[in-house]
Amino acid sequence: MTENYTDINAKTVDGWVKEGWQWGVPMTHETFIAAQNGDWQMLLTPTKSVPRDWFLDDFHGKKVFGLAAGGGQQMPLLTALGAECTVLDYSPAQLESERKVAERENYDITIIRGDMTKPLPFADNTFDFIVHPVSNCYVEEVEPIWKECYRILKPGGRLIAGLDNGINYIVSDDEHQIVNSLPYNPLKQPELMASLDIADSGIQFSHTIEEQIRGQLKAGFTLVDVYEDTNGEGYLHELNIPSFWATQSVK
Template identity: 65%
Template sequence: MTDITTENYADVNARAIDGWNAQGWEWGTPLSHEEYLDARQGEWRMLLTPTKPVPPAWYPSDLSGLRVLGLACGGGQQMPIFAALGARCTVFDYTPSQLESERMVAEREGYEIEIVRGDMSKPLPFADGEFDLIFHPVSNCYIEEVKPLWRECHRILKPGGRLLAGLDNGFGYAFDDAEERVVCSLPFDPLKNPDHMAALDLVEDGIQFSHTLEEQIRGQLQAGFQLVDCYEDTYGEGRLHDLNIPTFWATYAVKAG
């Protein structure tokens, strides 16, 4: 594909992630049967960012019967845990192999899940106030505009509903692959900056975008959310990680009741 636009870059990303999964991508490796059984017994953890588990206080004390949306959350990692804890789960993702992993785990463990293929840069295909909780691991670095997504998340949550989000803070996009030199300006936007597009390998990287604190966190506030808690995280490897330089945020926000 030579002419990449706002209308088709999601397809580039889906093909890239399918390729990563074919090579055993960490974030596309489904939960094992043993891990699912552990979750049923109360032994579990989930990640919004690469290394730090989400604090238990961020979850409702009882997930039984709650409607949970895994937003760009395919791969069979988090939704099986929510299902093991009694939630009624929907997963929304655009990458076929990520959704296939969700289907495989659900069939293996015998629970029901609604699987929806869709592009989160577009209006979400869900009713107002449909969900109690949205779980959104780091993934909106693959869409150009995030503020419309926060407005959609606010719309589809019930009053008092929770948005748990992992966010790339954009810092890493300024560096070369070795994370030793600053080589790119910010914001990183390949659709607007030819130098940024030239820096990407479409097969290995897909199309990615940096987003600011104003887009990521202020954008949630502008959409009507109240921020409850947050933390920072690193890649988990590489020079920036070794220097303890955070490259991710996680946020816990609620829709006012």
């Protein structure tokens, strides 16, 4: 494979957005206005809303960073609540959604195309709040990401993150059989890589609780709260088997 896997994944996500992917549908004008009026909710995982007490009491004047959070969903919401938002994503289509919402609603946002496997382009202690929807399943190593999040957050700043727990990677397409072992890493499993339709799935990775949650703790975070969520559809969802976590952590 000559092309970097993160470049492949950016193209894959662009394709999903064109097909109407849930996480690529930007916020409507009506939803933006409702958020300004106090009627809002945020998703980090498919079905469960983030608890209100995970958010700051007042976002006015606060600096918010959306890590791999393009798509015009979380950042418009927090802008409507008064935050000064910056978003980084590697998918041009996801960033275009951010631009469209900002232009429609006439607000400023800093939009950066960047690969989250690289050091983040910000000074230490820059942000008050970080939003990280489910997305680190598209990168091989997550612990460096937690270290970077800790570095760029101000003391007392919060990180809220959606995390894949790995269950989706062990099952067949219809989710009725266990067909793969963990960890799921196509870069280290040639037979798995050969079986992928990369244009359809990209190159994804399972991550352990040690990587996802202990990784945050090792970076210096204090874990404050956590919840589980399902896929929102499919056989695992019908059986109420959680496939995602969400965490709230504080520097």
